[in-house]
Amino acid sequence: MSRPTPLRDVxxxxxxxxxxxxxxxxxxxYGSESAEHNAVRQAAGLFDLSHMGEIFVxxxxxxxxxxxxxxxxxxxxxxxxxxxxxxxxxxxxVLDDLIVYRLGxxxxxxxxxxxxxxKVDAELKNRAKSYDAVVEDRSEQYALIAVQGPRAQxxxxxxxxxxxxxxxxYAGLPGVVDGRQALIARTGYTGEDGFELFVANEDAVPLWxxxxxxxxxxxxxxxGLSSRDTLRLEAGMPLYGNELxxxxxxxxxxxxxxxxxxxxxxxxxxxxxxxxxxxxxxxxLVGLVARGRRVPRHGYPxxxxxxxxxxxxxxxxxxTLGKPIALAYVDTGVSEGLAVDIRGSQEPVDLVELPxxxxxx
Amino acid sequence: xxxxxxxxxxxxxxxxxxxxxxGITVTIGITxxxxxxxxxxxxxxxxxxxxxxxxxxxVGEVESTKSVSEIYSPVGGEVVEINQALVxxxxxxNSDPYGxxxxxxxxxxxxxxDLLTPEEYTxxxxxxx
Numbered sequence: 476m477s478r479p480t481p482l483r484d485v486x487x488x489x490x491x492x493x494x495x496x497x498x499x500x501x502x503x504x505y506g507s508e509s510a511e512h513n514a515v516r517q518a519a520g521l522f523d524l525s526h527m528g529e530i531f532v533x534x535x536x537x538x539x540x541x542x543x544x545x546x547x548x549x550x551x552x553x554x555x556x557x558x559x560x561x562x563x564x565x566x567x568x569v570l571d572d573l574i575v576y577r578l579g580x581x582x583x584x585x586x587x588x589x590x591x592x593x594k595v596d597a598e599l600k601n602r603a604k605s606y607d608a609v610v611e612d613r614s615e616q617y618a619l620i621a622v623q624g625p626r627a628q629x630x631x632x633x634x635x636x637x638x639x640x641x642x643x644x645y646a647g648l649p650g651v652v653d654g655r656q657a658l659i660a661r662t663g664y665t666g667e668d669g670f671e672l673f674v675a676n677e678d679a680v681p682l683w684x685x686x687x688x689x690x691x692x693x694x695x696x697x698x699g700l701s702s703r704d705t706l707r708l709e710a711g712m713p714l715y716g717n718e719l720x721x722x723x724x725x726x727x728x729x730x731x732x733x734x735x736x737x738x739x740x741x742x743x744x745x746x747x748x749x750x751x752x753x754x755x756x757x758x759x760l761v762g763l764v765a766r767g768r769r770v771p772r773h774g775y776p777x778x779x780x781x782x783x784x785x786x787x788x789x790x791x792x793x794x795t796l797g798k799p800i801a802l803a804y805v806d807t808g809v810s811e812g813l814a815v816d817i818r819g820s821q822e823p824v825d826l827v828e829l830p831x832x833x834x835x836x
Numbered sequence: 837x838x839x840x841x842x843x844x845x846x847x848x849x850x851x852x853x854x855x856x857x858x859g860i861t862v863t864i865g866i867t868x869x870x871x872x873x874x875x876x877x878x879x880x881x882x883x884x885x886x887x888x889x890x891x892x893x894x895v896g897e898v899e900s901t902k903s904v905s906e907i908y909s910p911v912g913g914e915v916v917e918i919n920q921a922l923v924x925x926x927x928x929x930n931s932d933p934y935g936x937x938x939x940x941x942x943x944x945x946x947x948x949x950d951l952l953t954p955e956e957y958t959x960x961x962x963x964x965x
Contacts, residue, residue, distance in 0.1 A: 492875075507930070508901050509876045701875060701902055768879045770899055792878040792901055818897075818904075 480525035481618050481679040489697055496700055497590035499526035504699040511702035512794045515665050519624035519690055520698030521683065528592020529617045529673065530585040530599060534608035537581050539740070544602035545573070546725060546748070548738035552577045557645045557662055560733055561725055562595055567747035568721035569728070571595050572713065574662055576647045584658070584673075588715045602743060618679035622686060623669030623706075625834075626693040631670055633689045635659070639670075653685040664703065666710025666832055705791045708800060711762060711830030717773060717788045718760060718802055724748060727756045758785060758804040762831055763815065763824040765799035771815040771824065777803050778816050784809045795832050802829075838869040838961060841934055845948075846957035847910045852934060853951060862911055862948075865938040866898060866929055869961045874900035877929040882907075882918040882940050889915060889942065891949035896939070898929065913945035 477500035486493060491502035502523060504511060514520050532541055538550035547560030557576045561569050571591040576584045587595040596612040603610050622631055628639050637650035637659055647660035658673040674682055687695065704714070713719050718728055725731050726748070734748055765771060770790055777785030785805030793800040801815065805826070814821040840846075845853040850870035854863040871877065879899040889895050889909050896907040918940045922928050928937040952960065 492872075503902075504875060507876050705901065769881075770879065770904070772904070792899075 480523055481676045482523045482525065482620075482683055485680055485683055486523065491697075491699060494700070497526060497588070499589055501526060502697070502699040504701045505697045508699065508701040508705070509794050511696055511698040512705050514694060514696035515624045515667055515698055515702065515706055516795060517625070518694035518696075519622055519626045519630055519669075520665070520702065521686055521690065521695055522621040522623065522698050522703060523679075523683070524619040524621050524671070525617070525676075525679065526589035527619050528587040528589065528595065528612065528614040529619075530587060530592060530596050531611045531613055532583045532585060532599065532603065532608055533611070534581055534606070536606040537583055537608040540599075540603040540606035540608040540610075541575065541583060541585075542738055542740060543606070543742050544599055545575070546734040546742060546744065547575065548735040549575055549577070549583065551738070554579055555646055555648055556643075557647055557660060559645070561730070562598060563725065563744035563748070564721060565744060565747060567724040567744045567751065569715075569719045569723055569725060570598060570721060572715055572719055576658070576660060578647075578649070578658070591715060616676060617673050618676050619671060619673055620679060620682055620686065621663060621669060621671045622690070622695070623663045623665040623698075624667050624695075626690070626695070627667070627669040630686065630690040630693050630695060631659075634685055644668075653682055655682055657682070664710075664712055665706040666712070666830065667706070667834055704789075705794065708789050708791050708802065709793055709795055709830065709832035711802070711832075713760075713802070714789060724751055726751055727758070729760045755807050757807060759807050760788075760829075761803055761805050761810075762827045762829045763787070763790075763801040763803050763813065764796065764827050764831070765801070765815070766823045766825065768799065769817045769820075769822050770799040771801040771803070771817060771822070776816040777805050777824075778814050778821055779809055779812050781821070783816075784813070787815060793831060800831050838867065838872060839934070840867070840869070840954050840958050840961070842954045844934070844954065845910075845951040846954065846960075847908070847949075847951060848960065849908045849910075850961075851907070851910060853910055853948065856948060856951065861916060861941055861943050863938050863941050864910065866907075866933055867957070867961075868933045870905075871930045871933045871937070874898065874903060874905065876901050877926040880922055880926045880929065880939070882923060883909075883915045885915050885918050887915050889913065891946065907939065909942065910951060911942050911944050911946075911948045913942045915940055916943050917941040
């Protein structure tokens with residue numbers, strides 16, 4: 476049985492198509508996923524992301540413990556700021572990609588993917604053993620609601636006195652939203668401006684309704700995981716299990732910049748990653764745009780003159796481009812004359828720079 | 837609950853068939869249930885007009901944001917017409933599955949394969965909706 480989020484009844488009342496995702500019963504879409512996608516690009520979308528994991532690391536050596544446990548330099552993070560980072564194994568393989576928020580000198584919140592957070596929690600506990608720090612999985616206590624899109628700030632501003640205009644991208648601060656305590660973070664996974672609100676489970680339903688009402692004049696729509704996937708794909712953002720896995724290092728995924736070799740001390744995976752950091756991987760992650768209308772999908776071979784030169788990791792019709800797009804691992808050095816084998820038919824694709832979509836700032 | 841018109845025949849693959857009673861030319865499309873399950877349809881590939889197909893053949897595909905499904909013809913015969921408007925605007929499969937979203941017409945040759953009555957199709961779709 477899939478676990479429901481605190482918003483399950485709300486989703487059902489909205490007529491959502493529910494789906495199992497990483498053991499959670501989540502809204503796939505409420506109506507047309509294309510309309511939800513476009514609402515986020517043009518106005519705002521409201522997402523239930525309560526399946527994400529929230530792991531707290533606290534104590535005098537919380538920062539040092541995270542410097543050792545993760546590839547990022549978290550002790551250098553200022554309070555109130557957030558960082559995209561990863562946890563890898565001894566071989567440098569990616570166990571999860573994470574956003575870490577520094578809530579205080581001795582308090583961090585690690586946000587992990589739904590499919591991975593029990594593993595991340597166990598790894599963090601293990602890696603923090605010799606540090607004066609406590610690792611606690613509080614995922615069960617928190618709901619996460621995201622408001623994403625160009626109108627997100629205006630909508631949220633009607634419900635809080637927090638200084639949203641002063642809140643930078645990848646920053647988070649505690650605040651009060653509609654009378655409820657929340658961690659207000661300017662983060663997201665859509666390629667748009669927006670906020671993620673971490674709240675106690677019991678506040679999720681009233682906050683959802685408050686955001687729905689406040690957003691109505693701005694055209695807010697509830698948005699499901701289907702549109703979340705096409706939004707992140709257009710923004711060129713990796714999804715664990717598709718673009719990222721324990722078989723790949725951050726360098727394989729073109730995300731070597733998240734590995735901070737210049738931080739003090741050792742960290743898990745350092746020696747393995749040092750060994751590969753200057754070597755071009757056999758395949759690199761690229762963007763593909765289909766010339767036709769058939770959609771390259773996860774697992775389809777990328778070919779050149781009939782030979783397999785790569786594999787699609789994610790693909791979908793792009794609302795913004797009006798064409799199918801895909802992320803794929805393709806042999807280094809190969810960029811012309813590519814096709815995707817779509818159920819036996821070689822459909823031509825063009826290799827493009829990522830991301831497919833970048834918002835106007 | 838999806839709309840299931842009572843003057844059509846249905847298949848287990850969630851297609852509808854119109855005009856089966858006169859036994860000459862039938863029209864085939866996907867049901868509202870199928871369209872809702874697929875989500876936004878973005879691409880439809882139909883058989884070529886003039887081609888001869890067998891009942892049970894895979895004759896095309898319907899692709900949505902999240903998935904792709906094959907179209908199985910419930911009847912054999914010659915494809916006499918395809919809905920070019922649907923090819924040009926696949927969202928018609930969502931907005932009007934029993935009307936402007938029709939897929940293709942076949943001049944029937946032989947017996948249709950395992951068609952369901954509206955009552956049987958209602959039972960089928962209420963079991964897994």
